[in-house]
Amino acid sequence: MFRAARLKLTAWYLLIITVIGVLFSLVAYSGLTFEVRRGLGLQALRAVIEREKARAPGENALPPSFMERRSGARAIPPHTPVFDPQVFAETKRRIALQLVFINLGLLTLSGFAGYFLAGRTLKPIEEMLNEQKRFTADASHELRTPLTAMKTEIEVALRDQSFDKDQAKDLLQSNLEEIDRLQFLSDHLLALSRYQKDRDSRDFEEVSLAEAFAEAAVKIQPLAEAKSIQILSDVQDISLEADKDGLVKLFTIFLDNAVKYSPENSKVNVAAAVRKNKVVITVQDSGIGIRAGELPYIFNRFYRADASRTKNQVHGYGLGLSIAKSIIDKHNGKVEVSSTPEKGTTFTIFLPQKHRQIFS
Numbered sequence: 001m002f003r004a005a006r007l008k009l010t011a012w013y014l015l016i017i018t019v020i021g022v023l024f025s026l027v028a029y030s031g032l033t034f035e036v037r038r039g040l041g042l043q044a045l046r047a048v049i050e051r052e053k054a055r056a057p058g059e060n061a062l063p064p065s066f067m068e069r070r071s072g073a074r075a076i077p078p079h080t081p082v083f084d085p086q087v088f089a090e091t092k093r094r095i096a097l098q099l100v101f102i103n104l105g106l107l108t109l110s111g112f113a114g115y116f117l118a119g120r121t122l123k124p125i126e127e128m129l130n131e132q133k134r135f136t137a138d139a140s141h142e143l144r145t146p147l148t149a150m151k152t153e154i155e156v157a158l159r160d161q162s163f164d165k166d167q168a169k170d171l172l173q174s175n176l177e178e179i180d181r182l183q184f185l186s187d188h189l190l191a192l193s194r195y196q197k198d199r200d201s202r203d204f205e206e207v208s209l210a211e212a213f214a215e216a217a218v219k220i221q222p223l224a225e226a227k228s229i230q231i232l233s234d235v236q237d238i239s240l241e242a243d244k245d246g247l248v249k250l251f252t253i254f255l256d257n258a259v260k261y262s263p264e265n266s267k268v269n270v271a272a273a274v275r276k277n278k279v280v281i282t283v284q285d286s287g288i289g290i291r292a293g294e295l296p297y298i299f300n301r302f303y304r305a306d307a308s309r310t311k312n313q314v315h316g317y318g319l320g321l322s323i324a325k326s327i328i329d330k331h332n333g334k335v336e337v338s339s340t341p342e343k344g345t346t347f348t349i350f351l352p353q354k355h356r357q358i359f360s
Helices: 002-054 064-070 085-159 165-197 209-226 244-260 292-297 306-312 320-330
Strands: 205-208 230-235 239-242 267-275 278-284 334-340 344-352
Touching: 002 085, 085 165, 165 320, 205 209, 205 244, 209 230, 209 239, 209 244, 209 267, 239 244, 239 344, 244 267, 244 278, 244 320, 244 344, 292 334, 320 334
Parallel strands: 230 267
Antiparallel strands: 205 239, 267 278, 278 344, 334 344
16 A cells, blocks of 8 residues: 555656756746857857958948947847858757756656655654554454453353352353453553643643652552562652653552562662752562563553563553653653563653753
8 A cells, every 4th residue: 555655656756846847948948049049149240240350441241230230220130040040950959858868867866766755754654554553453352352251251151051159150250350351451542542642732730759659659559568569669759840640650550560570579669869950760670571672662552571471471461661651751751671581670760850851
């Protein structure tokens, strides 16, 4: 599809350049032929004058029309030939031929350049469309999985003639778990859509970083206690311009990620300080880590590192870090990650203390 669009866009480029080239050539041809005609006419007159000067005194061989022009009488008509018309015709032919060659060369170069520029123009659109297709396919797959599980369980129960009350309770409990997963997924999809949609919004307020962290820590505390994980905080009470809900969500995602992928009886360290007008937040865990080859992709939607799937069997859809990246982008910030397999991962988030600051 994009190849056809690229060729079509190239054709439009060539059409525009052809029209401009033809118009320019017509103007150039008209101007050049006029100047050539004028130059040949002046050259012919100079030749006549030189011959006149070479004649004996008293003779006048200048054409009457020239004498009339000098005396103020009627000038010769502009179409009166005073030069060799064959020379003029040959000159016009050469000018036209050169303009044709120039236009052909220009069209050839424009064809290659237009094809290249069309590709550069359509490439971001193609990548965006491919990403949208992948997102739709991944979301459909994740939504279909719990629905298929519920459908299968219900169909099996309907065929079971000895289905009793206890089995019905187990079935309903299993269905509730699948529904919770669907709700979890839909909530994350809505959050991702909202933060990406409002990426250019700057409706910020003064927010206490310590308060935002405290709200997030309360939400993650039950999960941490279940694994006997300590969340150690060195978050200074910093005031910054931010979206409070987004900031709480940001802390929640990174804390949840750290606790999920950390072993039992471990620690998660969180620190925040101001460095050169930048709020620097670090979240460090001692979990399974991420391989270097996977680091560039961890913020992609629905991406989950192999280690997290095969070793810990952690439930999730790979949307949390993508949402976090959208929140950071909304705040004109950036995030860096360093990780060592089997030792842990450290996320470092840089946020402007004032929203007008932008980091490259």
